Amino acid sequence: MIDLTLALLLLCLPGSQGASAESNPVTPVFSPRPISLKVAPDRVKELEAIHDAAAEGGNRREVAEQFRPRFEALASELARSESGLSAELWLLRNHWWKRSEGTMEQISIDHAKRLIEEYKTSTQLAHLAEFSYLYGRKGLLPLMEALEAASPHDQVDAAALHALASSLRRSKDSAEQSIAREQLLRLKERYGGLAFRDTTYGAIASAMLSPHSKDSLSVGQQAPQISGADVHGESFQLTDHLGKIVLLDFWGDW
Amino acid sequence: MYPHERSLVEKYSDHFVIIGVNSDRGKDKLLKAMKRENISWTSFYDGGGTGGPIALQWGVRGWPTTYLIDTKGMIRFKDVRGDSLDDALGQLLIEIGVKPAEIPRTAEL
Numbered sequence: 001m002i003d004l005t006l007a008l009l010l011l012c013l014p015g016s017q018g019a020s021a022e023s024n025p026v027t028p029v030f031s032p033r034p035i036s037l038k039v040a041p042d043r044v045k046e047l048e049a050i051h052d053a054a055a056e057g058g059n060r061r062e063v064a065e066q067f068r069p070r071f072e073a074l075a076s077e078l079a080r081s082e083s084g085l086s087a088e089l090w091l092l093r094n095h096w097w098k099r100s101e102g103t104m105e106q107i108s109i110d111h112a113k114r115l116i117e118e119y120k121t122s123t124q125l126a127h128l129a130e131f132s133y134l135y136g137r138k139g140l141l142p143l144m145e146a147l148e149a150a151s152p153h154d155q156v157d158a159a160a161l162h163a164l165a166s167s168l169r170r171s172k173d174s175a176e177q178s179i180a181r182e183q184l185l186r187l188k189e190r191y192g193g194l195a196f197r198d199t200t201y202g203a204i205a206s207a208m209l210s211p212h213s214k215d216s217l218s219v220g221q222q223a224p225q226i227s228g229a230d231v232h233g234e235s236f237q238l239t240d241h242l243g244k245i246v247l248l249d250f251w252g253d254w
Numbered sequence: 255m256y257p258h259e260r261s262l263v264e265k266y267s268d269h270f271v272i273i274g275v276n277s278d279r280g281k282d283k284l285l286k287a288m289k290r291e292n293i294s295w296t297s298f299y300d301g302g303g304t305g306g307p308i309a310l311q312w313g314v315r316g317w318p319t320t321y322l323i324d325t326k327g328m329i330r331f332k333d334v335r336g337d338s339l340d341d342a343l344g345q346l347l348i349e350i351g352v353k354p355a356e357i358p359r360t361a362e363l
Contacts, residue, residue: 130303166305196301197279197301197302197303197306198281198299198301198302199301199302199306199307203301203307204301204305204306204307204310206307207307207308207310207311208310210310210311216312216313216314216315216319216332217312217313217321217329217332218329218332219329219330219331219332220328220329220330221328221329222327222328222329223321223323223327223328223329224311224312226273226275226298226308226311228298230296230297230298230299231276231281231284231285231288231297231298231299234296236296236298238273238327239327241271241273242325242326242327243325244269244270244271244325245266245269245270245271245322245323245324245325245343245346245347245350246270246271246272246273246321246322246323247259247270247271247272247273247320247321247322247323247339247343248273248275248312248320248321248322248323249259249272249273249274249275249318249320250275250277250300250308250309250312250314250317250318250319250320251274251275251276251277251317251318252276252277252278252304252317252318253276253278253283253284253286253287254278254317
């Protein structure tokens with residue numbers, strides 16, 4: 001009985017039988033192509049890699065300008081997917097080409113506001129807070145409030161707290177500095193275990209709250225301990241190198 | 255920059271080490287750059303961005319930033335590279351009784 005119902009249902013499905021088959025040739029059920037188990041490549045990541053290679057040693061602004069239409073095309077084609085957001089975030093980070101149309105902060109804020117409307121999942125929204133440096137100090141608070149209003153999720157609240165504290169702790173105003181401190185303590189207490197990029201909010205908040213964090217260290221000070229696993233997973237303590245001269249090199253390949 | 259630093263590490267392997275703290279987004283990016291630049295010294299992947307825990311603790315806000323730390327763990331020089339690194343390292347070597355050898359200056363490499 002069930003089989004029969006299924007068969008009837010299948011017969012009724014559009015395109016499975018009947019006149020449409022004549023105008024649109026039916027795809028063979030058993031595809032002659034081998035089935036690939038590979039995950040579809042992320043086109044945005046691929047484009048980013050091509051862009052990064054092209055930008056290396058060249059005029060970054062010009063190269064980004066050349067790539068902008070391709071990222072825009074991907075952003076609209078893949079709208080509302082994770083990949084679509086990656087394309088949007090690339091555009092968000094590369095807004096200086098629009099400078100003639102307004103201040104960079106305002107352009108970034110407007111762009112982020114549009115993305116808050118379009119991208120609803122908590123992980124997607126949390127991404128927007130990562131680029132707090134783009135929005136300017138004044139624009140940040142209303143934007144983070146909009147972000148938190150869009151999702152009550154922990155990931156979003158943690159990202160917004162982190163963004164606000166990162167901005168406020170650099171303030172010269174001591175009241176703002178103490179707000180930043182409170183935010184960091186809250187971040188550590190409530191969301192310490194949550195992942196942030198390849199580390200946790202707990203580790204980030206602890207580092208920001210440490211006494212060395214406000215200004216960069218200067219000559220004559222004792223080097224703070226660095227302890228943990230290196231890139232190959234080997235455990236490391238800076239103090240193991242006492243007795244040797246150490247060049248500590250903070251770098252990035254960008 | 256790195257060929258010169260590598261030659262210093264090779265020359266003074268008993269007294270001098272380099273520790274890299276990388277703030278790239280993505281570990282694969284770091285590993286690729288290390289391979290390309292032939293970086294063999296201890297390197298940290300600092301949380302995948304410029305707001306990583308080590309950079310935050312050290313208060314680093316500009317990249318690259320370098321610190322030269324003496325044998326007692328005190329920061330003695332900041333942002334030395336090329337010839338100024340040679341001079342600073344030479345001074346610290348003399349302090350521990352090591353005579354700096356004649357090493358090629360950055361400009362000659």
